[in-house]
Structure formats: structure tokens, C-alpha cells
Amino acid sequence: MAVSPRPRSVESSRRLFERARKLIPGGVNSPVRAFKAVGGEPIFILRGRGAHLFDADGNDYIDYVGSWGPLILGHAHGRVVKAIAETAGSGVSFGAPTPIEIELASIVIEAFPSIAKVRMVNSGTEATMSALRLARAATGRDRTLKMEGCYHGHVDALLVKAGSGVLTLGIPGCPGVPVSVARDTLTAPYNDLDALRKVLDQHGAGIAAVILEPVAGNMGCVPPKEGYLAGARDLAKRHGVLLIFDEVMTGFRVAFGGAQERYGVAPDLTTLGKIIGGGLPVGAYGGREDLMARVAPEGDVYQAGTLSGNPLAMRAGIETLKAMKEPGAYERLETLSATLEAGLLEAARSKGVTATINRVGSMMTLFFTEGPVIDYASAARSDTRRYATFFQSMLERGVYLPPAQFEAFFVSMAHSESDVQTTIDAARESFASLRSA
Ligand code: PMP
Secondary structure, eight states, X not given: OOOOOOOOOOHHHHHHHHHHHHHSGGGSSSGGGGOTTTOSOOOOEEEEEBTEEEETTSOEEEESOGGGTTOTTOBTOHHHHHHHHHHHTTOSOOSSOOHHHHHHHHHHHHHOTTXXXXXXXXXXXXXHHHHXXXXXXXXXXXXXXXXXXXOOOSOGGGOTTOOHHHHHTTOOSOTTSOHHHHXXXXXXXXXXXXXXXXXXXXXXXXXXXEEEOSSBOBTBOBOOOTTHHHHHHHHHHHTTOEEEEEOXXXXXXXXXXXXXXXXXXXXSXXXXXXXXXXXXXXXXXXXXXXXXXXXXXXXXXXXXXXTTTOHHHHHHHHHHHHHHHSTTHHHHHHHHHHHHHHHHHHHHHHTTOOOEEEEETTEEEEESSSSOOOSHHHHTTSOHHHHHHHHHHHHHTTEEOOSSSSSOEEOOTTOOXXXXXXXXXXXXXXHHHHHHO
């Protein structure tokens, strides 16, 4: 069915953006939201329901951003909203232990056999920052090894050759990161065991941790090559380096037990976020018993948080995870996502547009390149101007994709077959307009 561009007013969004820019840097509270990579101005959202977003001008969109991953059940899921409201009625924060924290911790630990104990924090950034500190304490080493194009939050030590907005906005090194810190971060290309081996052979004795996204999502979706994660596991061990899987995006996304379940490789430490908070601010880090025993107050590695283990976030996370644990949840996501992938590829092909799609479960990225896309260098070959045109064309047709090439689309449990079909139909027309552009 044809999905034509809709007459669309963006006046209210425009006015809001003008006002926001006077009050908030760039008008947004996180850079990629500003649409810089795709041109135009951001739309301001008033509400979401299921897989749909509604903006300040009364337009609605099928949403594939899902708040950048947390909303695996979709927007305003009844069970989550009800639980948050009920919890809020009993007080929103205590700064004292609550039973609800035990409940979420036990779900996480059961899902991730590599996690013996888990500490809740408030964002993915806090999780990776804390995991790194713990790794440095446990190994007595200062350096970090990360992969080019992976993003782990805006931690000083992890902004080197980072993905996501850093990659999108072409920020080479970030002013404000101390030179001494950046110097202690080494990098290797993703999916390249030889390169990893070389860095470890040369510098291994000074490296506390290798941190990586076990399925990269922040240079667009890039799956690990066969044997890559197991190889990294093995190399890290041989050098006495701790392996950290940053599963902030992939945890409970690519499988209930994250990428480590899907690929059968266990890290020493894991960072989580996004889905475990059901859309409320949350992060977590956990891992081996002996390592977690170093975390204060059990041990001497200090890490704390006024709002950590917040009851609303815990409850939203628990309800989200319980819903995802029901039989058939991941199968449904897989089927819908496979349909979307196949439909988009066929639509591109039918219009003579060169495209590659990488997909792992319900996260995927459409690159405008022949591919294969296996690392930062091959992701960077994608025609980002084409992505921008495609993005705008989809937006005009009522589909809200990530406003940057180097991000993942997320399919949620709330997307219907008809949402996916509408998206494919819109894409066919958008590809056609690309060719004539
Ligand atoms: N790690 C990964 C893999 C992420 O995708 C992100 C955020 N996109 C982060 C860490 C940082 O999380 P937050 O934005 O909650 O600080």
C-alpha cells in the first residue's frame, strides 16, 4: 500500500525548539536528539502509546527509537505504568534499602549466570565508569582497552574513538578529558582478534580491562564475528585483564540473558541499563563474586548514589522483565524484526538502492553501503547523506527512525505486523525518492 508524505505541520515543534535553544545547550539534553546528523529540527514529543509517538503538532509516528532501547514493551505499557503509579503512591525515594531492590537484583542474577552480585546505579554511564574503577582496583592497573566505534557513555576514559553521538558529530577527542586519562585508553578495531592480541601482547601488563559491546549498537548494529567474543575472553584471561561486556543496550534485548547468553561467552564484569529500568533512569554493574566483594561497603572501592536503587525505576524494570520472561516474547520480536529486515532489503533492492542491514534480534541498522559492515571503518563507508534523506522521507511518512546513521532501530513488543508493513511500504517510496534525489 502506498504511504505518501503527509501534510504535516511542525510549527509547534519549531517554536518549542527555538525556546529550548535559549535555555538548554543546543535545545536538547542529549546531543543526538537535536537531528544535527539528519538536518532539520527535532520534533517535540507530547506522548507515546505502544509503538507510536505523538508530537506537539498532533502528528503521529511509528517509533523505532524506543527511547534508545529501554522501551522493549513500547510506550506507556499498562502494566508498567500501573506499577509505577502504585509505587509512587508509597513514596518515590528513601535513600534506604527497600525489598524491591532485592527483587530486581535476583531477576538480573538469575538471567546472567556470570553475575554473582549486582549494584544498581542511575545510568549506563555510571555503570561503565564504576565497572572500570572496580577493574582498576582489582588488577592494580590503570589502563583500559576499548574498541573503535563502541560507545560506553560519556565516561572520560571511554570517549576515545567512541561511537554514537561522538561518531555522528565527528568529535575527534573530547575537550575536557584530561590528556593523562585519554593516554591510558588504548583502542583496537572491533571484530579483529589479531589487533586485540597485538595490543595485549604489547601493553597487556598495564591494562585493567577490555571493555566492549558484545553486539555493537553505537556504530550502528554490528554483530560479533563468529569466535570474536570467545577469542577476546581467552586473550583477556591470558593477560590477566578483566573482560567487561557492556550490555547496557544488549541486556534483555538480544536475549533475556543478553549477548552473553546468545553467544555463550561469560565476561568477568557486565554493565546493564536501559531495559532493566523500563524507561526510568537506571544502570547496573555486576560480575564475579570476588570482584563484586571489592565494592563498598563490602570492600574498599567506593561507589555510591543518592537515588540508586530508586523504587520507581526498580518497579518499572521488574514489570518490564517479567513481561519479557513470558513464553514467546523473544520469538515474537524475532519474527517481527526478521519481517522488517527482509521487507526493507527487498524494498531497497526493488528501487535499485545499495543497502546492507545488520540485525541481531530486535536491534538492526540499515547502512547505505554494499557492506559487509563489520567494524567502525566499514560502518563509516555508509553514505550518511543518503541516510539523512531517507530519515526525513520516512519521517514525512510517519516513521520515526533514529536521527543518525550510527545507531540501531529497535523493534518492540508493541509493534504490530501492520506497523511493520506500513514501515516497509514507506521505505519503498523513500528509497524511490532517494534514487531520484
Ligand atoms: N553503553 C552502551 C552500550 C550504550 O548504548 C549506552 C547508551 N546508549 C551507554 C553505555 C550509556 O548509557 P547512558 O546513556 O544511560 O549513560
